[in-house]
Amino acid sequence: MTGFQGLVFVEQDDKLVAQVQAAADRPPLDEQTLRALLSQAGYGHWFVLEAALATLVARYNTVPTEFEVTVAERRDGSFMLDIAQDASCAWVNVVPAHGGKALARDDIARALADAGVIFGIDEAAFQLVCNATEPARVLVATGMAPVHGEDAQFKKLIDLARDRAPKVNAQGLIDFREHGDIPSVEPGTALMQRVPATAGVEGRDVRGTTLPATPGHDHPFADKLGGVSQAGDDPNVLVAAIKGQPVYVDHGVMVEQVLALGNVDMDCGNITYDGSARIEGDVLSGMKVHVTGDITVTGTVEGGELEAGGNVLVGAGIIAHAKVRASGSVSARFVENSQIHAGTVIAIDDMVLQSELQALNQILVGVKSPQRGRLVGGSARSMMLIQTPLLGAESSGVTSVQVGVNPVLEARYQELEQVIEKQSADQENLKKVVKHLMQHGDPKGMLPRAKASWQHAVQLWAHSIKEKDELEQQLALVRDARVEIGLGVAGTVDLMFGKHARRLQRNFDAGVFSVDEAGHIVFTGKGSEPVVVH
Numbered sequence: 370m371t372g373f374q375g376l377v378f379v380e381q382d383d384k385l386v387a388q389v390q391a392a393a394d395r396p397p398l399d400e401q402t403l404r405a406l407l408s409q410a411g412y413g414h415w416f417v418l419e420a421a422l423a424t425l426v427a428r429y430n431t432v433p434t435e436f437e438v439t440v441a442e443r444r445d446g447s448f449m450l451d452i453a454q455d456a457s458c459a460w461v462n463v464v465p466a467h468g469g470k471a472l473a474r475d476d477i478a479r480a481l482a483d484a485g486v487i488f489g490i491d492e493a494a495f496q497l498v499c500n501a502t503e504p505a506r507v508l509v510a511t512g513m514a515p516v517h518g519e520d521a522q523f524k525k526l527i528d529l530a531r532d533r534a535p536k537v538n539a540q541g542l543i544d545f546r547e548h549g550d551i552p553s554v555e556p557g558t559a560l561m562q563r564v565p566a567t568a569g570v571e572g573r574d575v576r577g578t579t580l581p582a583t584p585g586h587d588h589p590f591a592d593k594l595g596g597v598s599q600a601g602d603d604p605n606v607l608v609a610a611i612k613g614q615p616v617y618v619d620h621g622v623m624v625e626q627v628l629a630l631g632n633v634d635m636d637c638g639n640i641t642y643d644g645s646a647r648i649e650g651d652v653l654s655g656m657k658v659h660v661t662g663d664i665t666v667t668g669t670v671e672g673g674e675l676e677a678g679g680n681v682l683v684g685a686g687i688i689a690h691a692k693v694r695a696s697g698s699v700s701a702r703f704v705e706n707s708q709i710h711a712g713t714v715i716a717i718d719d720m721v722l723q724s725e726l727q728a729l730n731q732i733l734v735g736v737k738s739p740q741r742g743r744l745v746g747g748s749a750r751s752m753m754l755i756q757t758p759l760l761g762a763e764s765s766g767v768t769s770v771q772v773g774v775n776p777v778l779e780a781r782y783q784e785l786e787q788v789i790e791k792q793s794a795d796q797e798n799l800k801k802v803v804k805h806l807m808q809h810g811d812p813k814g815m816l817p818r819a820k821a822s823w824q825h826a827v828q829l830w831a832h833s834i835k836e837k838d839e840l841e842q843q844l845a846l847v848r849d850a851r852v853e854i855g856l857g858v859a860g861t862v863d864l865m866f867g868k869h870a871r872r873l874q875r876n877f878d879a880g881v882f883s884v885d886e887a888g889h890i891v892f893t894g895k896g897s898e899p900v901v902v903h
Contacts, residue, residue: 404422515569533617590621726751764860
């Protein structure tokens with residue numbers, strides 16, 4: 370195609386005019402043919418005026434007299450800078466040239482410099498901008514975010530140690546595992562390594578402004594860690610100083626001496642011991658065993674009293690109005706007419722009859738007897754979970770079950786709110802002091818100390834906020850508290866979820882009791898939809 374009858378393209382400055390000569394017998398013209406003519410004439414890269422093309426075609430086909438229409442323009446390439454409000458990034462919004470002057474790398478670089486963009490510039494992005502054939506948004510500069518420091522870490526170097534700071538999983542439950550015999554280590558065994566906090570790496574925005582990093586919260590080993598010492602060649606490593614049971618605690622590890630006993634009776638007397646105790650026999654009525662570590666009883670606790678700073682493991686039963694209290698977990702084969710209080714988990718292999726159980730995380734009944742384990746009479750209170758094959762019995766009195774409460778966490782949360790408020794005010798006051806000294810001079814040389822005090826106050830404040838966030842996550846999990854029934858419910862059961870209470874006076878099959886979003890106690894049987902419990 371070399372032309373079209375009566376149609377000529379003429380450049381007028383930066384515009385392209387289509388001139389149409391007068392004729393009565395012009396051949397039909399359509400937009401596709403017109404675009405092909407423009408391209409053939411060397412104007413395909415100009416900016417085409419779409420509405421003008423339609424006008425030209427319509428008039429060409431209907432108006433026999435001569436006329437002209439401006440159909441395209443020569444346009445230079447153009448661009449606009451877009452800088453993020455926080456100066457973390459800069460973009461170029463580019464409109465490519467259409468027959469005019471193409472964008473030049475130096476023009477873009479000059480515009481960035483004039484806007485103060487001096488850091489994180491991507492030279493390859495300039496080429497993308499200059500070579501663009503369609504409107505585009507190109508990232509040309511990226512700041513460097515600060516890398517905040519990491520808190521001090523405490524790495525466990527052995528697996529057999531007991532853990533007095535159990536971790537909560539995503540479901541809010543502590544992973545309970547039967548501990549078995551009390552483990553032991555020899556002197557000199559490396560137990561824990563402390564990795565100091567890091568200061569972090571400061572960042573920069575695209576204008577070159579320094580973005581300070583928040584240093585990690587440093588924490589030394591805990592005070593008064595018995596039975597351990599620092600390694601001779603590395604003060605950040607703790608080794609066993611004595612033979613005994615290794616126990617992990619917050620920010621440290623201890624080695625507890627283990628007291629070995631036979632029966633605890635009148636001949637033996639009451640036991641108070643700084644460490645752990647292994648009792649190869651029974652704890653008889655009226656006898657007391659109080660230790661700072663773990664207690665392992667191979668036989669029965671019959672009316673005795675156990676109190677442990679760690680875990681309690683009873684090989685047989687806890688009976689006859691015995692009292693057991695542990696900061697950690699309590700496990701036994703069965704429980705009857707007794708009281709148990711655990712800081713984490715109560716796990717009973719078989720059954721619990723007419724007893725009072727309280728655990729701050731979960732109560733598991735029938736761990737080793739899923740077909741005949743039962744929780745009958747008395748009361749059971751736990752924050753997240755109560756699990757039993759059978760709950761209640763027709764022949765027993767009322768069985769009381771409560772989940773969804775943790776007064777310890779709630780009290781700590783209220784305390785933290787007050788601490789954070791004070792720490793916030795402290796760091797804000799120190800910030801004002803630093804700002805004043807920087808603006809008005811520091812004749813007494815107080816600025817370095819003021820900055821250090823401010824940084825320390827910010828670290829304490831940040832650490833408390835982090836702890837509060839973790840507590841909020843744990844308290845939020847309470848909404849997922851549940852009572853799991855493996856086989857069924859019988860007799861009269863008082864069921865409480867926080868402040869919501871229902872008396873169950875009919876039998877239920879296997880399923881789960883929980884609270885729905887509306888706050889109703891519901892029961893979900895196997896393969897069925899939740900039903901509100903009335």
